[in-house]
Amino acid sequence: MAGDMQSARGTSRLYQGKGPWLLLPAWAVIGIFLLLPVCLIVVYSFLTKEFHGGVIPEPSLAAYDQFFFDRGIFGDDPPRIEWNYIEIYLLSFLQAGLATLFCLVIGLPSAWYIATRPIRLRQMLILVITVPYWVNLLIRTISLKFLIRDEGPMNAFLQWTGLLDHPLHLVNTSYAVQLGLFYSYLPFMVLPIFASAERFDIALSEASADLYSTKWQTFRLITLPTIWPGVVAGSILVFVPSLGAFLAPNLLGGAKTYMIGSLIDEQFKGAAGNWPFGAAAATILMSVVLVVLILNARSQIKLKGAG
Amino acid sequence: MKQTRISLLALGIVALSGGGALAEGDVALYNWGEYIEPEILIRFEAETGIHVTMDTYDSNEAMLASLKAGKLGQYDLAIPGDYMVDIMRNEGMLDTFEPSDLTNFGNILPQYIDVPFDPGRHSTIPYLTGTTSFAVDRNKFKGDINSLALLFNPPEELKGKINVLDAQNDVLALASMYLGIPQCTSDRDQLRALNDMLQNAKKDWASFGSDNSREVLVSGDVTLSMTWSGYSARARDEGANVEWAYPKEGYIMWMDNVVLLKDAPNRENALKFMNFLLEPEIGAANTNYAKYAPVLKGEKPFLDEKIANAPESNPPADHPGTFVQSCSEEVQVVYDKIWANLKK
Amino acid sequence: MRRSGLRDMPGFAQIFGLCVFLLYTPLIVIAVYSFNASSSITIWSGFTLDWYKEVFTGIDSQKYRDAAVNSLLVAVIASALSTVMALAAAVGMLRAGSFRGRSISFGLIGLPLLVPEIVTAVASLIFFSFLGLSGSFLTVLIAHTVFCIPFAYLPISARMQDIPDLYETAATDLYATKWQAFRLILLPMLLPGIVSGYLLSFIVSLDDFLITNFVKGNGFETLPTVIFGAVRTGIRPNIMAMSSLLLLISIVLVLLSYLIGRQGREKFRI
Numbered sequence: 001m002a003g004d005m006q007s008a009r010g011t012s013r014l015y016q017g018k019g020p021w022l023l024l025p026a027w028a029v030i031g032i033f034l035l036l037p038v039c040l041i042v043v044y045s046f047l048t049k050e051f052h053g054g055v056i057p058e059p060s061l062a063a064y065d066q067f068f069f070d071r072g073i074f075g076d077d078p079p080r081i082e083w084n085y086i087e088i089y090l091l092s093f094l095q096a097g098l099a100t101l102f103c104l105v106i107g108l109p110s111a112w113y114i115a116t117r118p119i120r121l122r123q124m125l126i127l128v129i130t131v132p133y134w135v136n137l138l139i140r141t142i143s144l145k146f147l148i149r150d151e152g153p154m155n156a157f158l159q160w161t162g163l164l165d166h167p168l169h170l171v172n173t174s175y176a177v178q179l180g181l182f183y184s185y186l187p188f189m190v191l192p193i194f195a196s197a198e199r200f201d202i203a204l205s206e207a208s209a210d211l212y213s214t215k216w217q218t219f220r221l222i223t224l225p226t227i228w229p230g231v232v233a234g235s236i237l238v239f240v241p242s243l244g245a246f247l248a249p250n251l252l253g254g255a256k257t258y259m260i261g262s263l264i265d266e267q268f269k270g271a272a273g274n275w276p277f278g279a280a281a282a283t284i285l286m287s288v289v290l291v292v293l294i295l296n297a298r299s300q301i302k303l304k305g306a307g
Numbered sequence: 308m309k310q311t312r313i314s315l316l317a318l319g320i321v322a323l324s325g326g327g328a329l330a331e332g333d334v335a336l337y338n339w340g341e342y343i344e345p346e347i348l349i350r351f352e353a354e355t356g357i358h359v360t361m362d363t364y365d366s367n368e369a370m371l372a373s374l375k376a377g378k379l380g381q382y383d384l385a386i387p388g389d390y391m392v393d394i395m396r397n398e399g400m401l402d403t404f405e406p407s408d409l410t411n412f413g414n415i416l417p418q419y420i421d422v423p424f425d426p427g428r429h430s431t432i433p434y435l436t437g438t439t440s441f442a443v444d445r446n447k448f449k450g451d452i453n454s455l456a457l458l459f460n461p462p463e464e465l466k467g468k469i470n471v472l473d474a475q476n477d478v479l480a481l482a483s484m485y486l487g488i489p490q491c492t493s494d495r496d497q498l499r500a501l502n503d504m505l506q507n508a509k510k511d512w513a514s515f516g517s518d519n520s521r522e523v524l525v526s527g528d529v530t531l532s533m534t535w536s537g538y539s540a541r542a543r544d545e546g547a548n549v550e551w552a553y554p555k556e557g558y559i560m561w562m563d564n565v566v567l568l569k570d571a572p573n574r575e576n577a578l579k580f581m582n583f584l585l586e587p588e589i590g591a592a593n594t595n596y597a598k599y600a601p602v603l604k605g606e607k608p609f610l611d612e613k614i615a616n617a618p619e620s621n622p623p624a625d626h627p628g629t630f631v632q633s634c635s636e637e638v639q640v641v642y643d644k645i646w647a648n649l650k651k
Numbered sequence: 652m653r654r655s656g657l658r659d660m661p662g663f664a665q666i667f668g669l670c671v672f673l674l675y676t677p678l679i680v681i682a683v684y685s686f687n688a689s690s691s692i693t694i695w696s697g698f699t700l701d702w703y704k705e706v707f708t709g710i711d712s713q714k715y716r717d718a719a720v721n722s723l724l725v726a727v728i729a730s731a732l733s734t735v736m737a738l739a740a741a742v743g744m745l746r747a748g749s750f751r752g753r754s755i756s757f758g759l760i761g762l763p764l765l766v767p768e769i770v771t772a773v774a775s776l777i778f779f780s781f782l783g784l785s786g787s788f789l790t791v792l793i794a795h796t797v798f799c800i801p802f803a804y805l806p807i808s809a810r811m812q813d814i815p816d817l818y819e820t821a822a823t824d825l826y827a828t829k830w831q832a833f834r835l836i837l838l839p840m841l842l843p844g845i846v847s848g849y850l851l852s853f854i855v856s857l858d859d860f861l862i863t864n865f866v867k868g869n870g871f872e873t874l875p876t877v878i879f880g881a882v883r884t885g886i887r888p889n890i891m892a893m894s895s896l897l898l899l900i901s902i903v904l905v906l907l908s909y910l911i912g913r914q915g916r917e918k919f920r921i
Contacts, residue, residue, distance in 0.1 A: 377780025
């Protein structure tokens with residue numbers, strides 16, 4: 001399979017045998033300064049909780065029990081399946097998925113538009129997209145909230161134009177959370193797509209256009225496949241951070257429903273102080289996403305092998 | 308306020324030009340962000356030659372977590388709230404001193420010396436105090452605001468117009484007061500009632516939010532916001548017509564304290580800094596800066612009139628607030644469940 | 652070059668316009684309210700320059716300036732380091748055939764992305780304390796470099812997947828060394844990916860609060876830690892003023908580089 005790969009899709013064996021060496025710096029830095037600490041956290045999830053944070057080094061499955069089983073508020077009812085946390089996870093995945101979709105809908109055409117401008121303009125436009133993100137996320141989110149308030153500028157404008165006769169209620173709804181996530185992560189979608197859309201052999205699509213395909217046919221059949229790696233990369237960069245986001249849900253959504261980010265946050269820096277449970281919740285999240293990522297990488301490699 | 312600032316600066320300059328401000332080492336302070344009048348640090352260094360380095364946190368629990376994760380031993384002083392002092396003592400994070408080590412100890416208001424979380428003050432000195440209840444927009448709600456029922460069983464016109472602090476301890480403490488049950492009760496029926504009451508109240512709440520609990524009042528997004536007294540005073544400054552409630556069922560009194568940490572690298576300097584903070588003029592500068600209530604005798608002449616006279620700074624003497632307690636582990640587990648149920 | 656019809660997909664320009672509109676509207680609010688006399692961002696109560704004065708001459712101005720410098724320094728260095736490592740990693744993943752642990756490597760590179768921030772924060776602090784590293788510029792830099800790697804890696808590898816190796820193979824067939832082939836062929840072609848990766852790492856580093864707050868030491872502040880810390884008293888408009896200034900400076904720089912570049916020859920394409 002993977003061993004028979006040809007040079008399709010930019011993979012090649014030009015540096016055959018050097019792979020591990022080239023990966024070494026990234027492996028080393030992430031391995032030492034993240035993987036080791038994270039392993040510690042995974043171990044913590046199997047230990048006994050210490051009151052007010054910290055762990056006691058005695059093995060325990062209490063954290064996972066708490067995640068999957070409901071034993072009532074006093075902890076002595078017969079165990080039932082605990083749906084709370086599973087629901088929080090599903091809801092977070094749904095929110096992140098929708099955010100990714102919206103970023104794609106706006107981000108892909110924007111990236112394509114930028115990539116097809118003349119070179120100087122292109123450089124400037126890509127900066128135009130990133131410069132707003134020099135302002136702190138908290139400040140931007142506060143400002144966004146101000147804009148979409150019931151009596152805020154957006155509603156005033158919509159009512160002035162006569163499009164609406166009563167304010168659109170967004171603040172403290174999941175629509176506001178969506179908007180916040182979209183706004184937080186948009187360039188994470190635009191930049192990778194731009195990177196792969198900025199093609200040096202645009203002649204290919206021009207040839208297709210010359211052959212009287214419609215613009216959309218060309219876009220779908222020629223362009224989309226070439227920018228696909230960028231779409232995948234952008235989707236990962238929007239989806240995964242959205243899962244753990246806490247500013248948008250808290251500030252714009254009113255924090256009435258836990259998302260994964262605030263649930264885990266609360267265990268380490270909230271009154272609960274339940275490190276093993278926070279660690280278990282994080283371990284479950286990481287395992288799910290990691291499996292998806294690795295499967296994705298494998299299927300890509302297989303695809304290339306077949307091609 | 309301007310005047311205090313200027314006089315402080317003038318004093319600082321005098322002290323500087325008086326010489327003697329040689330490097331006498333550091334004192335490491337772990338503090339909330341934007342929670343100390345910057346001129347105090349300048350003046351302290353000018354007078355003693357000791358430089359104050361500062362690190363900041365954004366919640367009591369975040370401070371506890373980072374001390375537990377390895378930062379203990381890097382700081383001399385921290386500024387936890389009342390219940391957190393208890394927790395930190397139980398964790399063995401506090402050092403002790405003799406009140407006689409601090410020449411200004413006598414400046415502390417007498418009612419703040421024998422506090423439940425540090426009777427006699429052997430590890431802490433008071434920093435600032437305030438109350439936690441709720442503020443109501445008087446343009447929109449004209450009724451009586453003297454009861455916690457407004458928060459937990461609101462009248463029709465307040466439904467969906469309420470913001471609640473995103474803080475487990477504070478919400479459960481107020482809820483207990485509303486039900487007339489003791490804080491940290493271990494009685495199962497009472498805990499069940501607490502859980503049911505909160506579940507029922509949640510549907511009338513618009514949002515949970517702490518940092519933005521002031522802004523939502525000013526903007527008019529909500530009519531009632533559970534918040535800290537200083538935020539209510541600031542909301543009024545910013546043009547909101549708010550009234551601060553001292554509900555008849557009770558309200559929370561809180562107090563931030565400067566604590567001497569275990570393994571403090573500069574213990575002597577830390578004590579000097581604590582003593583410095585107990586000077587009335589310094590205390591007043593901080594009170595003016597943070598807009599909470601004073602903890603020292605003799606601060607009055609230095610206080611901004613607006614702050615000294617604000618209803619938020621003057622709780623009714625015959626109806627004092629109650630400190631939040633830190634619960635036993637058994638009760639805390641149930642509290643966590645109740646909170647998780649509320650936030651699911 | 653001849654203009655292709657594909658350059659102008661119908662509606663794409665409008666969507667791009669919408670995108671820019673969405674991105675900049677909140678910033679206009681920030682800029683306007685940085686001149687607001689009240690310290691609230693929802694009530695307008697008159698024009699003032701006080702907040703700008705405070706940024707330059709206020710008693711805290713030194714602290715904010717230091718924090719801004721720290722933030723920029725960490726962001727510039729951390730994103731440079733992570734981009735270099737990501738580039739090497741991308742070549743290793745896509746140009747070196749297959750080897751054991753290749754798909755696991757992808758998981759490892761993506762790991763910083765999927766560990767929740769608070770977990771990275773607590774775990775790193777425990778780990779640094781264990782190593783005896785007390786919080787400093789160095790610990791912040793290490794932490795930022797680590798979590799920036801996937802943000803640099805993904806645009807670069809997306810770009811590299813679009814580049815068949817025949818150009819490099821042709822060059823090596825013509826007796827170019829591998830290093831020359833890399834430097835003269837692959838690197839220029841990869842530039843859009845590298846620039847994208849660098850910019851993404853940069854803004855991610857600039858925005859980080861939670862991890863920085865845990866691993867930074869006493870007396871070291873970045874802009875987010877200064878801004879987020881203010882919970883006891885609330886955020887004040889001097890932050891708005893500073894953000895607007897930062898924005899203004901970066902917009903001026905972008906425009907300048909565009910205008911200067913227009914006069915120069917189009918030597919390189921990114």
